[in-house]
Amino acid sequence: xxxxxxxxxxxxxxxxxxxxxxxxxxxxxxxxxxxxxxxxxxxxxxxxxxxxxxxxxxxxxxxxxxxxxxxxxxxxxxxxxxxxxxxxxxxxxxxxxxxxxxxxxxxxxxxxxxxxxxxxxxxxxxxxxxxxxxxxxxxxxxxxxxxxxxxxxxxxxxxxxxxxxxxxxxxxxxxxxxxxxxxxxxxxxxxxxxxxxxxxxxxxxxxxxxxxxxxxxxxxxxxxxxxxxxxxxxxxxxxxxxxxxxxxxxxxxxxxxxxxxxxxxxxxxxxxxxxxxxxxxxxxxxxxxxxxxxxxxxxxxxxxxxxxxxxxxxxxxxxxxxxxxxxxxxxxxxxxxxxxxxxxxxxxxxxxxxxxxxxxxxxxxxxxxxxxxxxxxxxxxxxx
Numbered sequence: 001x002x003x004x005x006x007x008x009x010x011x012x013x014x015x016x017x018x019x020x021x022x023x024x025x026x027x028x029x030x031x032x033x034x035x036x037x038x039x040x041x042x043x044x045x046x047x048x049x050x051x052x053x054x055x056x057x058x059x060x061x062x063x064x065x066x067x068x069x070x071x072x073x074x075x076x077x078x079x080x081x082x083x084x085x086x087x088x089x090x091x092x093x094x095x096x097x098x099x100x101x102x103x104x105x106x107x108x109x110x111x112x113x114x115x116x117x118x119x120x121x122x123x124x125x126x127x128x129x130x131x132x133x134x135x136x137x138x139x140x141x142x143x144x145x146x147x148x149x150x151x152x153x154x155x156x157x158x159x160x161x162x163x164x165x166x167x168x169x170x171x172x173x174x175x176x177x178x179x180x181x182x183x184x185x186x187x188x189x190x191x192x193x194x195x196x197x198x199x200x201x202x203x204x205x206x207x208x209x210x211x212x213x214x215x216x217x218x219x220x221x222x223x224x225x226x227x228x229x230x231x232x233x234x235x236x237x238x239x240x241x242x243x244x245x246x247x248x249x250x251x252x253x254x255x256x257x258x259x260x261x262x263x264x265x266x267x268x269x270x271x272x273x274x275x276x277x278x279x280x281x282x283x284x285x286x287x288x289x290x291x292x293x294x295x296x297x298x299x300x301x302x303x304x305x306x307x308x309x310x311x312x313x314x315x316x317x318x319x320x321x322x323x324x325x326x327x328x329x330x331x332x333x334x335x336x337x338x339x340x341x342x343x344x345x346x347x348x349x350x351x352x353x354x355x356x357x358x359x360x361x362x363x364x365x366x367x368x369x370x371x372x373x374x375x376x377x378x379x380x381x382x383x384x
Contacts, residue, residue, distance in 0.1 A: 004038045006031055011044045015172055022168045029153045030163055035125045036148040037165060044176045057104050059120060062112035063132060064173045065098045066144040067166050076166055089141025103177050188370055195366035202357050209353050213346045215307060223281045226305045226349055227270060228368035231255040232361045233352040234272060241274045283307040285315065287322035294339045301341035312343040
């Protein structure tokens with residue numbers, strides 16, 4: 001028997017509690033014998049880590065909707081009238097629609113169903129030879145890998161028994177999502193309370209924001225906080241702008257968010273009107289990432305917002321040193337470095353936020369954080 005290595009974390013206890021409800025004394029055996037449960041155990045590590053911990057629902061929900069289809073069609077209790085091997089498969093449109101009905105699922109894409117879940121699962125179990133999702137790209141029909149739902153365990157009397165873990169997986173994912181939803185709602189509630197306390201206790205407000213800018217914070221939360229703070233900061237500034245001398249008018253600087261946070265979509269994160277400044281949020285000091293961003297916009301100047309406690313000077317020097325090592329030719333390095341318009345580190349963001357609080361724009365920042373968080377975490381505002 002395989003007996004896979006299981007790394008225990010806080011949510012593992014909850015998984016074992018659920019398995020115990022279904023399988024009693026063989027709960028741990030089933031967890032250790034099932035690659036699908038082992039994968040879910042790894043993917044639920046962030047359940048009790050708060051909203052700051054990365055929590056992706058796409059792969060969970062790809063499993064969820066296929067197993068749900070398996071159960072509702074009667075393949076667990078044999079009410080389907082025929083074996084799963086004869087099943088025509090679930091329609092892609094039905095699965096996709098169901099994903100988006102689930103909590104935090106309103107804006108999920110099709111990547112997990114099509115290849116992302118299988119690809120990631122293979123990284124966990126490269127020699128297993130099977131993958132969770134079977135699909136027919138021509139007919140757009142999908143199946144769960146039934147073999148992964150059947151777990152063989154040797155009982156104490158020496159008898160080998162096969163258990164179906166489909167219902168348990170549904171319960172595990174439901175419990176994980178509930179934990180993440182509770183953590184997120186706590187984050188939103190804290191933001192709202194901080195906004196109310198801002199005038200009477202600005203120190204607590206500032207400390208809260210500082211905590212959200214720590215290196216361990218989810219990249220999405222960091223980007224949301226950065227955007228809200230910088231939008232308020234620049235919103236206090238104006239420039240004189242116009243097509244001709246006679247039409248010059250005073251205009252406020254407005255920062256726009258251009259897409260989903262941490263989306264890896266090749267886009268620029270923020271754009272400022274009317275100056276046309278570009279902002280890119282990053283948590284790395286890898287020169288390749290910086291220069292790739294610069295090349296996206298043909299070396300148009302970019303301001304980098306960096307999740308780092310290092311001084312802006314040290315970050316700038318580190319980028320240049322890496323660039324020289326990689327490209328050798330100083331003329332090439334200089335042309336790239338000239339496109340680094342400004343570097344904003346976490347301390348710059350904290351300073352900007354302190355200034356915003358003094359300007360009595362705290363409510364504006366916190367409202368923006370709440371609004372952007374609901375968008376980025378696919379939170380259904382209508383169901384608050």
